[in-house]
Every structure is written in structure tokens, then in C-alpha cells.
Amino acid sequence: MRYFLKIMAVFSITLLLSGGEVMANADSLQRLISRSKSDTARIRLMNQLANTLISHDITQAKKLAEEAANLSIRLNYARGLSRSYETMGNISYFGNSYSNAIKLWKKSLLTSYLPSEYSRINQQIGNAYMQITRYDSALWHFIRAEKMLPQNTHPIERSYNLEYQSVALIKLNLKDSAVKVLENGIKILDDGIKNLPAGKTEYNKMLVQLASLQGQAANALFNGGKYTQATAYMHKAIAVLVILGDRDLLPLIYDDLGDIYQAIGNYDKAIENYYKALKIKEEKNDRLGVAGSYNNIAAIYFAQNSFPKAEELFRAAYIIHKEAGNKAGIAQLLNNLGEVQRSLKQYDSALKLYDAAIRINELMNNQLWTAINYQNKGETFMLKGDYDNALQNFNIALKFYRLTDNKNYLTNLNNSLGNYYLKKNDRILAKKYFTEALNDARNYHYPAEMKNAALGLSVISESEGDYRGALMLFKLYNAQSDTLLGVEMNRQMAEIQTRYELEKKENEITIQKEQINLLEKNEKINAIVLQAGLAALVFLVIIAYLLYSRQKSRSHAQINLADKNQEILKTRQALMEADLKNRDQEKLILNQELQQKNNHLINMALSLAHKNEFFGELKKGLKEIKSLHDDDKEKRLNDLLLKIGQQTRITKELERLQAEIEEANATFFKKLNQICPEMTENERQLSALLRINLSSKEIASLNNITTKAVEMSRYRLRKKLNIEGNNTLTDFLQDL
Template identity: 30%
Template sequence: MNKTVSNCISLVLSICFLWIILPGICYARNIDKSTIDSLIEKNPNAAFVKIKQALNRALKQNDQKAAAICYEYLAGLFYHQAAYPQAVAYYYKADRIFRRTNDQQNLARNLNNTGEAYYYSKQYNISLIKFQEALSLYKQLSDQKGIADSYGLIGQTYEKSGKYTDAMKYQQLALSKYKTLKDQSGIAKIYENLGSIYEDRPLMDSALFYYTRALELNKLNRNDLAQIEIINNIGDVYRKTGRYQQALVYTKRAEQMSLSMNDLYQLSSAYRDLSKNYDLMKRYDSAYHYSELGRGISLKIYTEDNNKQLALLQTLFEVQQKDDAISQFENEKKANQLIIIAGVLITALLVSLAASIISRQRLKLRNEQKLNEQNKELHEIQKYNIEAELELKSKELTSNTLHVIQSNQFLDELKTELSDMIRDDKRDQKKRLQQIVSKINQSINHDRHWTEFSAMFEQIHQTFFDNLKKHSDDLTANDFRLVALIKMNLSSKDMALLFGISQDSLRVSRYRLRKKLNIPQGENLSTFIQTL
């Protein structure tokens, strides 16, 4: 279907829609309906201003339905100026309100309108989604006319996508619905759509059949606007099938009707078709003549459409600026009032806050002072406990060490006495006494005592062994034991008893320890260890 006729039909439907619905919505807000009807066609800018005023009142009164309808009219204005992005933006605003208020009837109609805006901007995938959603809603509402309209729109979209089987399926579904409803205008439109599908395939006899039937119905309905496009299409079919004289008859007829109705879109189409027809007939002068006429009309249409779009967009911009200025003024007025109120409240709050801060600060200082005193007391208690514990551990270590020394001293004396017995001539006791001496030697160096000693020593001197390891990596377990005993200031005699060795052997062990720790000559081993 030609876009011009579709736009014109949509314009007529919009005017009818304004005539039926606008009185109930906008007239109550002092909008003159007859003025709107006239401005829609003759002066879109003025129509925009009127509808925008109605929209502002609806929004101010929180009349959601009225606002949504006004959004639809604004979208329709931009749609008829081929400003499809702006049209879609307003359709979506209406869409959100219809969904929020669960107004399914208006939502379905708005979805089809949105789909058409996407259709003419050649976004067929999106338009198909909108038409299918509208169809689903109409089916839920059992709205047969809405179902038929949606079928037809879906069929058109599939045709533009080159899916002729699907296009034919939905046009046939639409035709069946319109016939059931006895909707002659709907039937005529579907006949035209079917003719277009057959012309695209191309099946020219079938296309001519459906175009002819559509023309007959539009004559009965006295729809002159729709007839022009169909007559042009019939001329195209005759031209494409080589019947140039018959094509000229129909195309010239379309030219005359376009001139009489001042329809520049159809006139431009007729001129282009006449140029093509004369070119195929090898009448090149006539072909050139009509080509230039068509180019001139197209340029005029393009210029007028651009001017209308620019004027409408300029009006939109100016109205938006005005609305923004009013909104800013009202906001500033409210803001000034709020500032005065806020100033009084803030002053009172500041006084109250200052008193509260001073009171809290004093309380905080008292609490901090009390907390510091408690922490100090706690620290002293902890310090005393640690010192007491260390002192206790030191005493335990000393006691343990003395116990070991006494045990070893006792064992050493016992060993000496037994050794003397072994030197006697009583051979029968010698073997048994040797066994006792061996056990005593084992008892003197038992690891359990050293394990207990080492654990207790590390509790008292926590980092001692770590510091010692920094001076040498070759220290043995006996070296660590010797260093620990030196740290405790034990005498050489006591240390020899603890190790179960002679004092000469102990001197050798101390000498080896000095070398491992790299202690310079002349520096005392005990002094060095005490400083660790």
C-alpha cells in the first residue's frame, strides 16, 4: 500500500478520533474541538500547541487517561509529518500509562499505531512485535474489528520482509474477519493488499483481479482518495505486462484525480509512471517531460515536508523551553518558600544541636577520662600479673633445675659408690652392678627433664632462642641446653652434673660453642649470652 494514501487514511481516522473522543477529554479543559479538527490538517503547529496545553492541564490534574490520549495525538501529529522517532517517543509515553492503568483497549490501539511508525521507518522486526502484541490483546478482548486490523498490518509487514506466504496467510485471515463484519472499507483495503502481494511475486493477472475489486468497492464507498492509488497500481500492472496504451489510460486518470484533489504524493507517483510508460513506448520527449514534472513535484513535496517538520520541531522546542521556564519559575518560587522555612528550622536545629554537641562533648570527655583511668588500672593489673607469672615461672625453673642438679648429684655419688664395689673381687655381683651403673647414666641425661626445662625457659625468655639463631645456624640441641644454663648463671660444677660430664668436658663444650657463635677473642661467653 502506498505510504501517502496510508498517511491520508490515518489522518482522516485521527480527525474522526478527535471528533469522537476529544470532546470528553479536552473540551472540559476549554479546548475548541472544531479548532483542533481544522488545525490538525491545516496548521499542525497550532494543533501541537493546543494539544500540549490540554496535556499540561491533564498532568496537573493527574488525569492519566486524558494525558495518555493527548500523548497519542502528539504522536499522530509527528507521524503525519514523517517524524517517526518523535512519534514513537510519544506513543511510548501513552503506552506506559495504558499499561499502568490496565487500559487494554486503548493499549492495543496504541500498539498498532506504534507498529505503523516503526513500519514506515522500515524497522519491520519491531513493528511486527507491536502488531502481534496488539493482536493478542484484541483476541483477549474479543474485539473482531481490532483483530482484523491487526491481521492486515501483520500481513503488510511480512510482505515488506519478503515473506509472501505469511503475508498471504494474514491478509486472508483479515479478509475473512472483515467479511464477517461486513466492513466494506476493510475488505477494499485487504483486496488492495492482496493485489500488492501478487504484483510483488509477480502474478499480474491475480494482482489485476484484486486491484479491480478494491477499486469497485472504493467507488461504492465514495473513497476517492483510496481510488487514486489503486488506479495508479492498475496502470503499473498494465505497464509491467506490456499493455502500454491501457496503462496510459489508468495512469492519466490517476493524474487528473490527483490534480483535482491537489494530492501531490499521488500526482508525483502518476508522473513517474507516465515517464516510465512513455520510455517503454520509445516516446522519449514525453518520457523526459513527465520525468521532469515528477522530479519537480517530488522536490516540492520534499521541501514542504522538511519545512513542516522543521516548523513542528521548532514549535516543540519553543513550547518545551516555555514549559521549562514556567517549571523553573514555579520550582524557584517553591524553593524560596522552602528556603525561608528551612532557614527557621535550621536555626532552631543549630541551637538545639549546639547544646546537644556541648553536652555530648562533656559527657564524652568524662567517659574518656574514666575509660583511661580504667585502662590504666587494667594495664597495671596486667603488668603485675605478667611480672608475677614470670617470677613464678622463674622460681619453678630454678626449682626444677636445682631438683635436677640434686638428683644428678645423688646419682653421681651412687655411681661412684657402685664403681668402688665393682673394683672389689666379688665377681658374682659385678655384672648386676654394671647394669645398675648403666641405668643411672641413662637417668642422669633423660630427655624428659630437658623438654620440661626447655618449655619453661622459653616462657620466661620468649625471644632468646630466636636471637641466638641469628648468630649461628650450626647449633645442636646440647648447644642450646648449654646456652640456657649459662643464661641462668649456673656454676660449671652444676652444669657438668646436669650434663653428666666432667668439668674438663664442659670446658671443651664451652670452647666449641664460642667458635660456633663467632665470639671474638677476649670477650666473655657468659657476658655475651646475657646480652641476648
């Protein structure tokens, strides 16, 4: 059997607070505990803090509750011990340890003496019994809780208890009794509403609770096969909530109505109501509620074998729960996604999803959902033909089901184990598990499980030669099949009848509305004409005044805007002209400075070239001295010495020229180095001299080399710089 875990909002013993609110309350209580000088006050505060922390730090909550209990025992403080046991029960309930919660709450009852506390704890015990499907015990405690309610209990509080009783009665198949209990609750609320003025907060709260009981009555009638009455109650509840503008209970009622339509196979109506609920949740920005609606709609697509669409919606719900950090919701959606993968025969993917759900549920100590995950794994291994792993997972699921004492799921698992051992040809164990399933199905009224168990035992009896027993069991199987078929046929017939009656009522309502509208029109037509004429006149006057005022304001505004735009335009134009003048002035100054530097460099270079020519002449004169007579030699030497004295500063001036070239062309050399990093120092100096427009002859004279050598250097430099086309080397360097 497949289990889809419906996302439900369960409001029980803990307040629904955000993480920030919880920690703020916890800090406040912690400070009060540390300041408290009274032990009894400390016990009360520790229990309050433990209840606050349940949903966020269950380990710390448990530690505080146990500490409060121990302190109460030392002080012999009965009321403190009662509160501590109640808190410890709350913690166990939140952790899904329902049996342990019941034990602790019963201990709390032993030391409780206030009727209101006694009633509240009995109601909580009833809720826990409901979780483990002990509906008779739950009902007993709900009735005890009602009897202990004080006489002045508010009608809403009293109706809550009756609502819980009705749920237990429905589970016990006592639908008519459940409806009577709910109608009693509806009467109590009706009587209370009569004594209150309409529109008050308390009045509205009682109407909301009235709608809640009507919705619950609809569920009871539906489970009893009375579909027309069920839908009528649902529509009553919806009408009340729509009038009140309620946005909290209304989507839940729409969900319940969708559940009814889904159960009778009217998937169109079911989806229609689920989408109504979804729309309200989206408007409220209730993200977890939206995820619940996605889950409901996906279940319908799954039932119709539309697995891709179901998977899409399950994944959308999963993302919301993951963003919210809701571990329980994440685990449930992982299980549902696993079911989709199993249906698509993607068994390995399904197993991974079940394992992910198990890790979360085990961490949260969710024993029931952990068991469901393991059972689904076992069913998947069975489909794969891996019987050893199937048995291993079934046994783990069995252990958890026994801890939760959930008879419905346990009965289903016993049938699965029976089928497993039947396939393994182990008739003894198969018979054992089928028999357990059959007994539980009879005791707790599970016709589908009774049918499966009877069929399995019939097959075993036949294989053992017990044909009489096999025949009896097969008759039981057929009887349950007929029961289920009859239920389904009744539902289908009821659905047709419900559709017909709903359409009939809708038509009657439409006719009545038309008649009412016609009467109202006839009665009000004269007044409407008069009011309309007066309203039209007033309207025209107002429109004329508004148009005049608007036109006047617009004219003033346009004039002011035009003046401002003209001023802005003039200011911008003046700024632009000033900016252009500044830029031209700066450019002129820079060009003048550059020209002065270049002229200075040229003059120095020419002076040095002249001096180099002098040394050439000096060299030539020295050669001539060799061929002169002594008197002429001396005279010639004196002339040369005089000229040498005039030219002694040639080296310093050359160094100075090089320094000034480096300084004037620092940026130029930096760019040149980026273009050609492998350039030599001589080539850099040649580039600088060419940049100031010196000729090859002047450069040769300056460096005391031949003009041909300068031309060769210029050629190599041009190659290094990759200068092609008609561009000259000098133009290239000056542009750089």
C-alpha cells in the same frame, strides 16, 4: 502503497456496552414491546431495541427497524417513520455502508420537524460523508447542524459541532479556517467555564472538552506546518488533563502528540509519548487501548525497518483483540502482520494473513478494509511475478473502493493498476488508469499520487513518441517531487525549531520555578521552623506512648502465647501416649488370636498325622493276616475292626482342617496368588502347612505320602517363589 490500519476508538451512534448489559437492555425492551398496547409506543420501543442490538445482532436490528418503518407507514405516523429511517441509517453506518446511511438519514430529515433532531441527523450525515472523504459535503451538513442548534444548547454540545467542522476543514486543506473555528469553540467553553464554580462536575467536563479542542487545534496547526504552535497547544491540553487527573482523554492526546512526532520523523519523541499513553491504558486495564498503543509503536518500528520488533508488537495487539473478540481489531492486525511478512519477502505467509483478514471483513461487511486487503494481496502477487492473480485481486479491490466512494484509496489503486498494465505492455489500459489517478489526485489534492500518475503517463507518452507530452508530464512529476521534498524539508526544519524552542521554554520554566521556590522558602522559613519544632515534640510524645503500649501488649501476648503452647504440648503428649497404648493393646490381641489359631491348626494337623500312622499300621496288620491261621485271623480281624471304628471320622476331620486353613490364611493365600498366580492347589496347601511350622515328616504323615515327596514339593515351591540366598522357605512364608 502500503496501508497500515490504525486502531481507533470511534464513538458514534451506539452506546459502548458490554455484551451482558446489551442483552439485559434488549430483554427489558422486548418485554415492554410485548406489553405495549399503543402502536406509536411500539414503534418507539422497536427503534430503541434496534439501536441497542446494532453492535451485537445487526441482522435482528435491521429487521426491527424495517418493521417499525412499515408500521409507521401504515399508521401515517411521520415522527415514527423519521426515527425508523434514522435507525436504519445507524445500522448501515455501523456496517460501513456509508452511502446507504446517508440516503436513509436524508429520508429521515424529510419527516423530521424538531430542531434538535434535525441538527443531530445533519451531524450524522456529515460524519458519514467524512468516512467516504466527501469533506465539502460533510462540512455543509455540519454547518447546517450548527445553525439548527437551539439557543439554549449547552456549550459542550455546541463545541462538539465546531470540532467536527474543524476536521472537515483540515481535510479540505483549509487549516487556518479550522484553527479559527476551534478557537471559537475554545472561547465558547472559556465563557461557559467563567460562570461555573471550580471543581463542580460540569466545570470539569467543560475543561476536558476544552483540552479536546486544544488537541484538535494542535492537529490543525500541525497539518498547516505550524509545528511550534501545534506542540504548544498539545502541552496546554496535557497540562489541563493532568491537573484534572483525567485518564480518558489524556492517553488520546499523548497518542496525537506521538502521531505529530512520528510524522516529522522524530521517532524517539513519538515512542516516548506512545509509551506515556500506554502506561495510562495499562493502569486503567484498558486492554483494547493497550492494543492500540502496541499498534502505534509497532508502526514506528516498521518505518525503521525493525521488522521483528514490529511483528512482536503487532502479535501482542492481535492476541488482545482475539481475547476480547473484537473482530475489526483482529482483521486490522492480520493486515498489518501481512505487511510485515511482505517486507520480509515471506509472500506466501503474507497472503495467508490477508486472506484471514478478508474473511473477517467480508463477514462484517467492512467494504473499505476488504478493498485494502485485496489491494495488498495484488501488490504481493506483483512482487511474486504472478500478474494474473495480481490483476484479479486489484479488480476486486476496485469494486469495493467504488462502493465506498473513497477517493484517496481509489486513486492509489488506479496508480497500481496503471503500473500493472505498463508491465504487461498494455499502454492503452495503463494510460486509462494513470489518467483517472491524475485527475482525482488534482481534484482532491493528493500530491504523492499525482507524482506517481504523472511519472507513469510520462513513460507512456515517451514510448508513443509524444516527447512534448512526456516532457510536460515529467515536469509535473518533478514539481510534485519538489513539493513533497519541500514539505519534508519544512517538517525537518520545523522539528529542529520546535526542539530548540521547547528546550528554551523548559529552561525558562525551570528558572521561574526555582525563583518561586526560593521566595516561598524565604517567606515560610520561620513558620516552618516553629511548626517543625512543635511537630517534632508531638511526634516524640506519640512515639513514646506507642512504644510503651506496644511493649505492654507484646508482654501480655507473649505470656498468653506461652501458656497456650504449654497446654497444647501437654494435650498432644497425652494423646500420643494414649494412641501408643491403644496400638500396643490391639497388636497384643491380634497376636494372641493368631497364635490361638495357629495352635489349633497345629493340633489338628498332628491329630491327623497320628491317624494316618494308624492307617499305616492297619495296612501292615492286614498283610500279616494273610499268613495267620483261621482262629488267629478272626481274632486279629476283630482287633482291626475295633480300631477302624475308633478312626472312622478321619476324612471329615481332614476336610475340616482344610476349611480352617483356608479361613485362617485367606489374606495369606491372596498375597501368595499375587506373587505366583500359577501355583497349584497342593502347593497352596503345602505353603499353609509350612507357614504354621509343620515339619516335612508331619506333612508327609498328614497327607499319607513319603517324606522324600514332601522335600521334593518344598524344593519345587522354593523355585516357583524365586527364594534365593540364606532365606528358608518357612521364614519366607511366615513373613508374607
